[in-house]
Amino acid sequence: MANHLSDQQFLRYSAQIMLPEIGECGQLKLANAKVLLVGLGGLGNPVAAYLAAAGVGYLYLVDDDEVELSNLQRQVLYRPAQLKQAKAQAAAAQLSQQNPLITLSPIQQRFSLDSDAYRLVADVNLVIDCSDNMATRQLINQACVRYKTALIVGAAIGFDGQLISFDANQLESACYHCLYPFSDTEGPQNCAALGILGPVVGTIGSLQALEAIKYLAGLEMGSFNRLLRFDGKTLQSQHLAVSKNSECVVCGQQRENTNEINH
Amino acid sequence: MKLIINGQSQEYVCQDLTALLQILNKPANGLAIAVNEQIVPRQQWPQFQLTENDNISIFQAIAGG
Numbered sequence: 001m002a003n004h005l006s007d008q009q010f011l012r013y014s015a016q017i018m019l020p021e022i023g024e025c026g027q028l029k030l031a032n033a034k035v036l037l038v039g040l041g042g043l044g045n046p047v048a049a050y051l052a053a054a055g056v057g058y059l060y061l062v063d064d065d066e067v068e069l070s071n072l073q074r075q076v077l078y079r080p081a082q083l084k085q086a087k088a089q090a091a092a093a094q095l096s097q098q099n100p101l102i103t104l105s106p107i108q109q110r111f112s113l114d115s116d117a118y119r120l121v122a123d124v125n126l127v128i129d130c131s132d133n134m135a136t137r138q139l140i141n142q143a144c145v146r147y148k149t150a151l152i153v154g155a156a157i158g159f160d161g162q163l164i165s166f167d168a169n170q171l172e173s174a175c176y177h178c179l180y181p182f183s184d185t186e187g188p189q190n191c192a193a194l195g196i197l198g199p200v201v202g203t204i205g206s207l208q209a210l211e212a213i214k215y216l217a218g219l220e221m222g223s224f225n226r227l228l229r230f231d232g233k234t235l236q237s238q239h240l241a242v243s244k245n246s247e248c249v250v251c252g253q254q255r256e257n258t259n260e261i262n263h
Numbered sequence: 264m265k266l267i268i269n270g271q272s273q274e275y276v277c278q279d280l281t282a283l284l285q286i287l288n289k290p291a292n293g294l295a296i297a298v299n300e301q302i303v304p305r306q307q308w309p310q311f312q313l314t315e316n317d318n319i320s321i322f323q324a325i326a327g328g
Contacts, residue, residue: 042328129328130328132328155327179295181305190326191327240302240320247306248304
């Protein structure tokens, strides 16, 4: 673990180091931080790009998909020459050119219960959910509750975006399942089926990256237990509070009691 | 009773959130509901008593990325 910034780091990140909220201390926290990013589509692209550029030290990039021609409309990291390449490798290749000072670990895997990515949740400082289906979202949440890892969730479809974060280390934290207690959405909810504009996923991805930098640098966050609904048509945002549901099967009281009995 | 649902104010005859969904003919699949900017857990919908001028948001979870 580094305990000081190199001259090169200091110059490269000077625009954010000069912010009193970040400073050298915050930049060092970013440099030592490990972040697991699940999903390298329209959300994962801007999240990965901004976190890499900001000098987040260790990025684990998880996706089992390949780059398709129809991805290029919104997934701005990829180049036509990378079509049919694994997104994890393609993203890592682009990001390492942008910032050679950080460590990128591509993981070409679906996030499943027996995946390396699932176990990594225990070892990282933060998980960022940029996935594209409800089942994966529920599994990521479950892992974050289990290993007490902070989670920043983004989602987008059409002109609509949503953002919310949870920190399972906080006793009174809600979890994603408190908000959405189901493993399927009504009908298909992915961008390929329902359509999406690049800047809509880009907006939500940028907000996820902003929250991630704030969390890692130790700043106050606006999205813990608070759902942001963004309407790309009107540019209106709504904030809704989410409380811990004591009956939640993932993080609630019942679950904790069951665990105590089992151990 | 006057309720504001997704920004539209209207008169409704209903007591709780489950009854409201029935009146609106909305299936509960994939839905979340907030009353006065606070999400109401699904288990509480049948007992959740509505009051005059409650500001209700009914929306779909989204999972795209």
